[in-house]
Amino acid sequence: MLSELSAYVSDPAPGHGALLPARSWLHSDAAALSLNGPWRFRLSPTASVAADFVADDFSDDGWGTLAVPAHWVLEGDGAYGRPIYTNIQYPFPIDPPHVPDENPTGDYRRRFDLPEGWSGAERIVLRFDGVESLFTVWVNGVEAGGASGSRLAHEFDVTDAVRPGDNVVAVRVHQWSAASYVEDQDQWWLPGIFRDVTLLARPAGGIEDVWLRTGYTAGQGRIDPEVTADASAFPVTLRIPELGVEQVWATAAEVVPLEVAGVEPWSAEEPRLYEATVSSAAESIALRVGFRTVEIRGDQFLVNGRRVVFHGVNRHEAHPERGRVFDERHAREDLARMKRFNVNAIRTSHYPPHPRLLDLADELGFWVVLECDLETHGFDKVGWVGNPSDDPAWRPAYLDRIQRTVERDKNHPSVVIWSLGNEAGTGSNLAAMSAWVHARDAERPVHYEGDHTGEYTDVYSLMYPTVPEAERVCTDDASSTLLDCTPAQSARQRGKPFLLCEYAHAMGNGPGAFDQYEALVHEYPRLHGGFVWEWRDHGLLATASDGTPYYAYGGDFGEVVHDGNFVMDGMLLSDDVPTPSLHEFKAVVQPLRFAFDGEKAAITNLRHSADTSDLRFLWRVEHDGVSVDSGELDVPVVAAGESGRVTLPRVAVSPDAETWLTIDAVLATDTTWAAEGHVVATAQYDHSVRRPVPRARPRADWRPGDGTLTLGIADFAGGSLTRLAGRAVTGPRLELFRAPTDNDESPGDRLEGSDDSVAGVSSADLWRRDGLDRLTSRRVTVEHATDALRTVDKVSAADSALSVTVETIWSVEGDELELRVEIEPSSGWRTVWPRIGVHFGLPDGTAPVDGAEWFGLGPFESYPDSLHAARTGLFAAPVGELSVDYARPQETGHRSQLRHLTLTSGADRVVRITALPDTQGRRPGFTLSRHTPQQIAEARHPFELPDSTTSHLIIDAAQHGLGSRACGPDVWPEFALRPEARTLRLRITGGPTTT
Ligand code: IPT
Secondary structure, eight states: OHHHHHHHHTOOOOEEESBOOOOOOOEEOSOEEEOOEEEEEEEEEESOSOGGGGSTTOOOTTOEEEEESOOGGGSGGGTTOOOEEESSSOSSOSOTTOOOSEEEEEEEEEEEEEOTTGGGOSEEEEEESOEESEEEEEETTEEEEEEEOTTSOEEEEOTTTOOSEEEEEEEEEESOOGGGGGBOOSEEEOOEEOSOEEEEEEOTTOEEEEEEEEEEETTEEEEEEEEEEOGGGOSEEEEEGGGTEEEEESSGGGOOOEEESSOOOBOSSSBOOEEEEEEOSSOEEEEEEOOOOEEEETTEEEETTEEOOEEEEEOOOOOTTTTTOOOHHHHHHHHHHHHHTTOOEEEOTTSOOOHHHHHHHHHHTOEEEEEOSOBOGGGGGGTTTTOGGGOGGGHHHHHHHHHHHHHHHTTOTTEEEEEOOSSOOOOHHHHHHHHHHHHHOSSSOEEOTTOTTOSSOSSEEEESOOHHHHHHHHSOOTTSOOTTOOHHHHHHHHTSOEEEEEEEEOOSSOOOOHHHHHHHHHHOTTEEEEEEEOSBOOOEEEEOTTSOEEEEOTTTTOOSSOOGGGGOOOSBOTTSOBOHHHHHHHHHTOSEEEEEETTEEEEEEOOSSOOSTTEEEEEEEEETTEEEEEEEEOOOOOOTTOEEEEEOOOOOOOSSSOEEEEEEEEESSOOSSSOTTOEEEEEEEEOOOOOOOOOOOOOOOOEEOOSOEEETTEEEETTEEEEETTEEOEEEEEEOOOOOOTTTTOOOOOOTTOOSSBTTBOHHHHHHHTTGGGEEEEEEEEEEETTEEEEEEEEEETTOOOOEEEEEEEEEETTEEEEEEEEEEOTTOOSOOSEEEEEEEEEOSSSOOOEEEEEEEESSOOBTTBOSSOEEEEEEEEGGGGSOOOSSOOSOOOBOSOSEEEEEETTEEEEEEEEEOOTTOOOOEEEEESSOHHHHHHOSSGGGSOOOSEEEEEEEEEEOOOOOGGGSOOOOGGGOOOOOOEEEEEEEEEEEEEO
């Protein structure tokens, strides 16, 4: 029994028994019975448990109930084990193809009544759309077969096993199997029957499969049909009523290509679909046809003859409560959200999604790179020794996987590239998969990033290159070879279309530099854009011991090995909240470019093929963020790839406020993904008159003092601020620390030649080493002058000789209080700094400071390498909304280029701070938070942040960039903050007024 069992779970064979060949996932009118719903369920800790449960008369009275579809580890409050998160590492010994005896095994049972009238069916088929990872199925005690390939569809012929009336179906699912070695994607391991189970009545004379390949050239459509059916199914008729198509094929031999006139093309921007049916007397299949031609011409990837640029995301199937169980409403909303954020492409990392997702992609409009369910990344650890990708024993499994991938989804116009998988090394089995695809689907290119030398793939793909690395691929510099390539291979690869299957790792606060990659796309036609890693966080909803809900990541379920919060690397938080990075992405890839030139502007349409007739252009003029005028621009319709010139409205320029013209391109009508008025693109034009910055008043009458005095609205004791505008305040204190972002915490090193980081050591470790999180200070001098106070502090950390001298000058200037802070590092600092700021503590007192109103960049947080979504305006937010709830708390909330800031308490204005630019015109940013950077850095989850009785205001002369170092390049040198002297000048007025 034992050896038989272990032979079974460690068998790389993709399936056995009455497993049917792969075919399309079709919308048929043939009878079907969903077997979703409650099943009887038993979980065993090993596979060696008697398979007695398959018998008809077995009593499952002692069993529990589990929903299908579901993952058992997400059901039953831990009664059925817990999820495990690993990125690359295998959560079991690397002993291929074997798996441990500790192999959670779920036995499922349910009864169903065979519907009346099914006796006429020629065959009865039992379909599983997704089971993780290996399963066997029995009907009425008869074994129908078994299969692996978790995110693939499997159908079994159960005709001989079913009987009229009552039937029992039993399924055994093993969490671990040989297949687990080829399903090592960076995600939760979530066993179970997690997609639909359906019983299908296959009629005699039915249509087994159909493939309507389409093409499009200049108004002319082409359909190249393939019908898989017995001779008895004919005649078969193709109908597309909207196009007047009614094509009858009397025999299979007559099924030949046809031309269709008067066709509109399908594109991701204008996803034109035509309802079609393919019918025999016994069955009718409904399809939605999109006409488009995919081709590669030289190094260009074209659809309908035009270059495609992927502004894409990597999409995993992840839901905080359901895991990978599909929820169509949620998926549709998720895809609509992508469209609203200018995402035009999806890579289905790293497996085929639920089949309905492709229907939604066809309908809403996305370019899809459809990826096979394949990853063997854990073999990296052992130098790829034993990698299934190059082991003949695995050839059938690899071929089976790609066949199931391509066959299931081949009809979708949205699918424009097939991808063999992800991070599976390289080897002959991958080459065999590619050869099979080329033979089966000559049109769509094959992608696989791991084919560095281009032996068997059609496009060149990289993940996480630096900008210079990506640029090197775009140019034909024969002296620089590409990753793992000889000069000849480099030349071959440079002759192909180039894309970034993963870039801009969106873990936590970040990434920076979207704009630098996007600039390459516009400079080099060979680069066809890329796919951000990744669309959403995979947090699982859990409850802390005090009852607080939170989004769990690796380690939160007591896993033996795990990869922590590396699974929280999306532009969307687990609860669907877009992070600022998603807004940044939207702004960087917006499909219109505006170039202002006096009274005119040029508007360039960067779309693939759609013109601008769906847009209206609204403008407004603001004085210091207050709208003074608005209207609509008269913009001619601009064709894709073209520019149009428009005359701008007359702008009333204010003499004493900043004047900005903002143009929003908005949807003229409702679409399936956004309402009329939705902003697609935005541009701002600064019309402000230059106004002199008041010079700092030189003072000569400094004399030693005790630092206890009142200056306007400020009270001081011992040189320190104690009260401001009648409230207790502490500070200003030098703050050089920020709660490290995930990028700051990464020891990776991907910027050649930069000395801003140390290979193998994270920036955060260097900051902690230098004590930036635990600065102490010593007051060197306190001096008074008329209406002024000056202190000098030396700030440094324990066991460090490095220091920063901070000179603070408070003075009364008219009816304002001015604070000038001169910050000057000693020599010898070698690391970048996270920030150069001053920190004020605002204890709650009777009325807490609980909000801010500011004129500067907003409304979202911004950092030096992520500034495109930020626009100049007047914004207000309660303190809680100024921070982003990153799954692991970290630096958040910095608003750049502040002009003025009002701190509020309820409806009261507490204090107003005007930020003067420094002599180089640089303006500070601010952060208002209920926690200090040190408190935030301590917490692993938001619920661990302490209750707060203080608001913390930090005014930063500068912040370090974000970068993408958690998986990719560090902060680009231009945005790295090196220790340097900085000046902050703030003008402060106070007194309670009501907003
Ligand atoms: C890359 C993987 O392809 C992806 O699945 C994900 O793990 C990502 O990294 C990081 O989040 S592979 C990496 C070695 C570049």
